[in-house]
Amino acid sequence: xxxxxxxxxxxxxxxxxxxxxxxxxxxxxxxxxxxxxxxxxxxxxxxxxxxxxxxxxxxxxxxxxxxxxxxxxxxxxxxxxxxxxxxxxxxxxxxxxxxxxxxxxxxxxxxxxxxxxxxxxxxxxxxxxxxxxxxxxxxxxxxxxxxxxxxxxxxxxxxxx
Amino acid sequence: xxxxxxxxxxxxxxxxxxxxxxxxxxxxxxxxxxxxxxxxxxxxxxxxxxxxxxxxxxxxxxxxxxxxxxxxxxxxxxxxxxxxxxxxxxxxxxxxxxxxxxxxxxxxxxxxxxxxxxxxxxxxxxxxxxxxxxxxxxxxxxxxxxxxxxxxxxxxxxxxxxxxxxxxxxxxxxxxxxxxxxxxxxxxxxxxxxxxxxxxxxxxxxxxxxxxxxxxxxxxxxxxxxxxxxxxxxxxxxxxxxxxxxxxxxxxxxxxxxxxxxxxxxxxxxxxxxxxxxxxxxxxxxxxxxxxxxxxxxxxxxxxxxxxxxxxxxxxxxxxxxxxxxxxxxxxxxxxxxx
Numbered sequence: 001x002x003x004x005x006x007x008x009x010x011x012x013x014x015x016x017x018x019x020x021x022x023x024x025x026x027x028x029x030x031x032x033x034x035x036x037x038x039x040x041x042x043x044x045x046x047x048x049x050x051x052x053x054x055x056x057x058x059x060x061x062x063x064x065x066x067x068x069x070x071x072x073x074x075x076x077x078x079x080x081x082x083x084x085x086x087x088x089x090x091x092x093x094x095x096x097x098x099x100x101x102x103x104x105x106x107x108x109x110x111x112x113x114x115x116x117x118x119x120x121x122x123x124x125x126x127x128x129x130x131x132x133x134x135x136x137x138x139x140x141x142x143x144x145x146x147x148x149x150x151x152x153x154x155x156x157x158x159x160x161x
Numbered sequence: 162x163x164x165x166x167x168x169x170x171x172x173x174x175x176x177x178x179x180x181x182x183x184x185x186x187x188x189x190x191x192x193x194x195x196x197x198x199x200x201x202x203x204x205x206x207x208x209x210x211x212x213x214x215x216x217x218x219x220x221x222x223x224x225x226x227x228x229x230x231x232x233x234x235x236x237x238x239x240x241x242x243x244x245x246x247x248x249x250x251x252x253x254x255x256x257x258x259x260x261x262x263x264x265x266x267x268x269x270x271x272x273x274x275x276x277x278x279x280x281x282x283x284x285x286x287x288x289x290x291x292x293x294x295x296x297x298x299x300x301x302x303x304x305x306x307x308x309x310x311x312x313x314x315x316x317x318x319x320x321x322x323x324x325x326x327x328x329x330x331x332x333x334x335x336x337x338x339x340x341x342x343x344x345x346x347x348x349x350x351x352x353x354x355x356x357x358x359x360x361x362x363x364x365x366x367x368x369x370x371x372x373x374x375x376x377x378x379x380x381x382x383x384x385x386x387x388x389x390x391x392x393x394x395x396x397x398x399x400x401x402x403x404x405x406x407x408x409x410x411x412x413x414x415x416x417x418x419x420x421x422x423x424x425x426x427x428x429x430x431x432x433x434x435x436x437x438x439x440x441x442x443x444x445x446x447x448x449x450x451x452x453x454x455x456x457x458x459x460x461x462x463x464x465x466x467x468x469x470x471x472x473x474x475x476x477x478x479x480x481x482x483x484x485x486x487x488x489x490x491x492x493x494x495x496x497x498x499x500x
Contacts, residue, residue, distance in 0.1 A: 086425045088418050119417040129421035156413050160446045161432055
């Protein structure tokens with residue numbers, strides 16, 4: 001079977017070779033590789049398009065290895081995958097109904113919170129790091145929503161640039 | 162034009178820097194433009210030194226440092242100050258380096274308008290009048306048919322306004338994002354490196370002279386917001402004033418937020434964002450190793466353009482000679498345009 005992938009690579013020498021290495025060694029075959037270094041994504045990375053051929057099990061292993069190696073897979077078989085977004089909250093996060101805050105973010109279409117780490121200061125204010133996964137292209141929409149919620153609850157929010 | 166007579170209004174760190182820089186670069190300016198620069202007056206908040214024959218730049222700085230008042234300048238010391246100085250002597254260009262005033266923009270606003278009325282060019286490092294009344298000031302310069310330059314008002318030595326307007330003039334500017342305040346960048350950098358709390362680092366910064374005794378303008382993002390307004394007006398043609406900027410400072414950032422950001426390979430920086438949809442100064446997460454990852458008192462800006470994509474600059478955002486360098490560059494541009 002065949003598998004189409006789009007990966008995002010850092011724009012530093014040697015990345016493409018690193019991507020190609022596990023394909024053969026895990027028993028899959030490379031059919032196509034399209035790599036145009038001149039074209040970059042919004043975050044300065046270089047997308048590389050791969051078509052692989054092999055047994056399902058082997059292809060799964062290749063994808064798993066790519067993820068372990070820290071490559072971002074943005075598309076698999078033309079299905080757009082998620083992008084990761086981080087944001088930090090500071091203030092009366094818990095008193096201001098953290099559950100409600102998280103629900104309202106989770107309720108957004110194509111958006112889900114995948115991680116939340118909270119540091120308590122021993123006092124009433126706390127700091128939280130939220131990891132969000134979202135469909136590609138929703139970033140600004142999510143930031144706007146988060147700021148809206150934060151303003152309403154008087155929470156300081158630190159979004160990505 | 163073979164001689165340019167200059168008045169320096171405001172003789173603090175920046176004004177003295179200009180005097181020193183002129184003293185160092187007179188010959189270079191003469192070589193580049195064919196114009197001899199002569200300081201005919203310099204004024205601090207209460208007094209001045211005035212001589213149509215020209216003053217000695219180094220002696221001006223020495224007098225100010227030793228006695229605190231320019232009126233002590235040998236022979237040419239005077240009690241004239243403010244707008245009176247502009248009437249007291251024949252001049253070609255006003256170098257305006259009075260302190261930024263974000264309440265009513267004075268004395269910079271009146272001084273600048275008066276110089277325009279007198280048909281004189283103005284170079285400024287001041288943010289107050291630009292942040293509060295950008296259009297009014299720029300229109301007045303146009304009506305008077307004089308040059309008005311303000312590179313030093315944003316990013317100190319870091320070129321950004323002239324860079325965007327002149328060097329990459331083929332491009333439309335879509336947005337500017339950057340770190341436009343050195344003091345807060347220093348505080349956040351140290352908090353990140355040492356894991357210390359905001360109050361501790363702020364106090365140390367004050368002792369080192371990096372933060373002011375009253376740090377409000379810097380830490381609450383007011384200074385960066387003024388610069389945001391200047392960039393919005395001058396580079397993106399947005400008719401904005403100070404009150405249009407959404408401002409959040411860094412005083413609430415604690416070491417825990419920085420620690421959490423680090424976990425995901427982020428740093429927290431006070432970022433100014435200038436775009437048609439967004440005028441904002443706020444703490445933001447930036448990726449470690451990205452162009453926003455500059456530490457210490459450095460400033461940076463990434464200009465997003467239509468043709469050239471992104472262009473980034475980094476440089477010192479403050480300092481006496483550093484800020485003077487931008488003002489002198491503006492002066493040289495004016496002189497080149499004249500000849």
